[in-house]
Amino acid sequence: MSELLKLSDIHFAYPAGPLVLCGASFSLFEGERLCIGGHNGAGKSTLLQVIVGLLRPLSGNILAFGSERSEEKDFFEVRRRAGLVFQDPDDQLFCPTVAEDIAFGPLNLGKSRDEAMAIVDDVLQRLDLTGFRDRITHKLSGGEKRLVTLAAVLAMQPDVLLLDEPTNALDVENKARLKDILLSLPQAMILVSHDHRFRDELATRTVTMIDGQLLEREPRCAAGREAD
Numbered sequence: 001m002s003e004l005l006k007l008s009d010i011h012f013a014y015p016a017g018p019l020v021l022c023g024a025s026f027s028l029f030e031g032e033r034l035c036i037g038g039h040n041g042a043g044k045s046t047l048l049q050v051i052v053g054l055l056r057p058l059s060g061n062i063l064a065f066g067s068e069r070s071e072e073k074d075f076f077e078v079r080r081r082a083g084l085v086f087q088d089p090d091d092q093l094f095c096p097t098v099a100e101d102i103a104f105g106p107l108n109l110g111k112s113r114d115e116a117m118a119i120v121d122d123v124l125q126r127l128d129l130t131g132f133r134d135r136i137t138h139k140l141s142g143g144e145k146r147l148v149t150l151a152a153v154l155a156m157q158p159d160v161l162l163l164d165e166p167t168n169a170l171d172v173e174n175k176a177r178l179k180d181i182l183l184s185l186p187q188a189m190i191l192v193s194h195d196h197r198f199r200d201e202l203a204t205r206t207v208t209m210i211d212g213q214l215l216e217r218e219p220r221c222a223a224g225r226e227a228d
Ligand SMILES: Nc1ncnc2c1ncn2[C@@H]1O[C@H](COP(=O)(O)OP(=O)(O)OP(=O)(O)O)[C@@H](O)[C@H]1O
Pocket: 014, 015, 017, 020, 038, 039, 040, 041, 042, 043, 044, 045, 046, 047, 087
């Protein structure tokens, strides 16, 4: 099984802040759905942004798609091949309409306008979102925006999906649909989620962010239930 991502001993702090990541290490292999749990503020979203080079660690090594990545130019390919769905859809959607938001990635990858629009229609159809095609993005509901961010990332046909709280704001029906969509995808993925049931249904492996590190166990409180 080939190793897609390997982060080793990552340390990270926001400016003038304490260490958020303190020796975080993990690998992601082809075909895996790695779920990451952990308390609010544990550093999960920070870690996803470190993987794609939006945040630069103080120390540690990032190996992505077979190459060491350290400088900004190294991360161009990582951002193309690892599609990050942000925790907050408003960090991701910035075009006037849904179609333009989804077309943005493919156009940026050099697709023609016609090719990009064909991808938009295909992705919208796969996610059963065709009716949203010409809607004004900022007028969508929270759950609708969440689904559009997933569409925008899938449109880039990434090799790896990095999904930060993908079930946020989704109703039961859409959550079930999202689960089926993710299970049907061939890509390896990292799923950050507080939703235990969703994690259990999708995870091929689960780790927990504790004290800035990823541990191969789930936090449990005295009653034997997960604490996060
Ligand atoms: N831009 C920032 N500047 C300073 N501190 C930040 C910034 N973003 C996050 N933090 C802090 O870094 C820590 C980790 O935040 P992060 O968002 O990675 O946590 P998380 O595990 O994703 O939490 P949640 O489950 O609530 O989404 C928190 O203490 C947070 O307050």
